[in-house]
Amino acid sequence: MLSALGWAAVLCFVFLAGIDGGYAQKKLDFKQDSLRIVKQAGGRYTFQIELARTPAQRQQGLMFRERMAPDAGMLFDYERPQPVAMWMKNTYIPLDMIFIDGAGIISHISKRAVPLSLQPISSNGPVRAVLEVNGGITDHLGIRVGDEVRHAIFGNDHKR
Template sequence: MIVSRDGARRHAFRVEMAVEPYQQMVGLMFRDHVAPDEGMLFDWGTPRESSMWMRNTLIPLDMLFIAADGRIHRIAERTVPHSLAPIPSGGPVRATLELAGGTAERLGIRVGDRVLHRIFGTAP
């Protein structure tokens, strides 16, 4: 679940967890659809600089880079399918959440909003 900074908006998502190296390597590659309320959460275990790419990814994604406390640190919106260009976190993050491209804009998700999930100790 993502909660806006002021607590006025809440958005629930069903997420797949990418914890194992193979899951993290493949991510959402080769999928032709991600539902509006679905995504994939990459758990890096401990905060670190993260960089993603869109190799073999067929659809645009929004990537939310999330700090250890669950706050959204950076958002890369509508990433380009098949691109090999790195998409950096811009600082140490605990996790990255991939959503369907355009989700952040559609729902008004912004840097500073909070992701509630057990890996951040903030499960709803």
């Protein structure tokens, strides 16, 4: 049986465990896959990705990660083209966000998003998906608006 002091300690622990506003989430499993970006200027680059398809996966995204391999990324699939806004809450890695239309064409790139920022980052129009990669990668690899992202969700992965 717990003493009054013991119960106070238990209640304090429960309170502190819930103080993060519900953001302490169980780590979700993401499907591992790959995709290829084919540049209009010539050249291709393959990323090893995690696929975020469910609302819970899209909400968690890359939160709380401290590093990511140079060829890694996360593809957020919204299932149909729609306006999308991202943010960097609880995200420690600077990111480039590549906004992709329903045909797999890059329509907008937001470069070097600031870690932990609550500033919304807009797709600037309807997109099917967003690919998040390490900040600076799009400049380093010469990835531009108009380049093609090949993956099964766009129905163009047979072109790989």
